Amino acid sequence: MQTIIYGGDAYLTGDDIADALLSYGRALGEEERAELVEIPVQEPDGSVVTAKFLIGPASQIVAKQVPGSGPELEAPELVDRLRTLTRGVESPTGAPVEMRDDTAYDLG
Template sequence: MKIIVYAGSEFLTGDEVAAALLDYSESLGAAHAAHIVEIPVREPDGSTITATFLVGPASQIVVKDAPLTGAEISAPEVVAQLKSLTREQRPVMRMASDPREGLNWGEEF
């Protein structure tokens, strides 16, 4: 489990959720963009609620280890969405398997 420290408050969530939130926040910062995201967090009474975060270039997020209190928060759909949003901020260039692929210099190879 991880504790997210954000805007003077602490939020307990799962390891994968916290890592995905940090990755997405970093990618938004690099793109000079901001976005609102929702993640599951555990309340002191043990219930799980949704917390809403504004993340982007000005976000000051700290994640620290927390003692495991109850079951790990698992939110594969939230993690998948955050990873998808992160990939959108970090486009990947495909390398051609044939170095001549895509080149059009007016010559025949």
């Protein structure tokens, strides 16, 4: 488990979740973009709630390992989605361009 420190508060979440959040934040920061991301975090009483983070170029996020903090908090679908979004920011792809067959093009 890792503690994410954001805006002066600490949020306990799983290793993969924290790593994916930081990677996405780094990618967004490099592109001067910001996004709202929701992740599960564990409260001191053990309950799991959702926390919303605004991440982007101005985000100051720190994650640190927390030894012996109980069972790992996992969200594989969220981690996959964040990794996909990160790849999309790092290597954007455009939509295919469709060309009509009956169009004449002047190639110079």
